[in-house]
Amino acid sequence: MTSIILGQGRDGSDTCIDLPELLATRLLVQGNSGSGKSHLLRRLLEQTATLVQQVMIDPEGDFVTLADHYGHLVIDVEDQSEASLRAAGERVRAHRASVVLNLEQVEAEMQLRAAGAFLNGMFEAPRAHWYPVLVVVDEAQLFAPVAGGDTSDEARRLSLGAMTNLMCRGRKRGLAGVIATQRLAKLAKNVAAEASNFLMGRTFLDIDMARAADLLGMERRAAESFRDLARGQFMALGPALSRRPKLVTIGPVTTASHATGPVLLPLEPVSAEDLRDIILEPVHEFTPRPRRESRPPPPDLLAQLDAYGAEREAEEPAPAAVVVEADPDQLWSLVAEVVAGEGSDYKPLATLYQDFQLRARIQGLSRNVLELGPFHRMLATIRAGLDRARADSEDWKQAQAIAATLPEDVQGVFLLLARTALDGETCPGDEALARAYGTHSLGRARRQLNYLEEREVIVLQETPLGRRVAIVGLGWQTV
């Protein structure tokens, strides 16, 4: 049994966590602010750092210090797009890298999006990479809140979905969720419900105590004792900890918390007079200088400028960036060149768009002749195998309109299905779907079909003879 020592029991004996058991279950830590949750998580991470891969979702930038001692990779999300965080989540699993996702620098909205994208990337990693990994989320109520705060519904849904995946469906994929929260009552119920190991710290509010008692299956009155716990003391229960509720005092840690709380400094004596002068020192108000009236230039200067301009124009053509118009055929062939580029199927959209912009500039067009959204749909249209002649047809416009209502990443899959259905061909196979989705994982591609069906844009029929797809609203069908 690989156990690590979490701390000491009432009688001074070691209290351990059974690591294999923990990896097969999930752990919920709860305690009010200052009860010692982050310290506990740090103890757990330090003790297991050499034994198992770790991912720390760190809203306060507390855990970046793990990098110095244990070599964790720190990812500062402010530098990353959602797509790259998703990819990073997937790659972390392939390379079994221990990571601290530092969310300290960004606003709540971006915290949710970043954590959601990263966790979903981990969750969607191909089966070959389902190695066990400890996924620790501090302040989990931020990422799986009961009710909405200032963040958008979309961000909250993304993050809550990712947390639900982690805690409810992650086990089979090797994801061992460890979440800490200061307010159990603010944490989404389904996210807490799957935990079977608990460490309950000091708790003041009745409503949190009641929820803790429910989760632990103890009398509400017994849970009253959580009020009297000291900082660093937790009641432990669960298969990886103890069969009976057991008090544990968490042991020391090696690395320091990055976040330092307020520190009491002795007040320096200053006389009341001095203080008055310092606090009420007049401020220098900023008075903007009156602007000088701009006088029109004398007429002969204008004439000179005009003449100069005419001369210049005769010498060199106007700068290319000014030309904005491009004919649709030209755009189509530019995008087709991008599609034909090597490995383009698996490159991120942003990279392809840059490639397109570069080609456009070389042809003397403005970089913005085609916005990202329309570019993406034209790209997906070409990939779907539609010929130029039909791209502007009424039929295809309808398919594009439906595609535009879908998340960006599944639009390609949808348009491929639409094209084959429109032409009455057989339904594309898993590999073609995977290419349209930009993944090498066939399972992931197949899941997009289910997703499209859930969104009610396609009807899916799987028979032993093969798969058939109909496009809702348009009535096209594959054979």
Ligand SMILES: Nc1ncnc2c1ncn2[C@@H]1O[C@H](COP(=O)(O)OP(=O)(O)O)[C@@H](O)[C@H]1O
């Ligand atoms: N078991 C412990 N031993 C020593 N110091 C602790 C212990 N638990 C917490 N602390 C200290 O108490 C303070 C608050 O703990 P922290 O883990 O940040 O609380 P929380 O995350 O629950 O708000 C920190 O300064 C921390 O170092």
Ligand SMILES: [Mg+2]
């Ligand atoms: Mg904390």
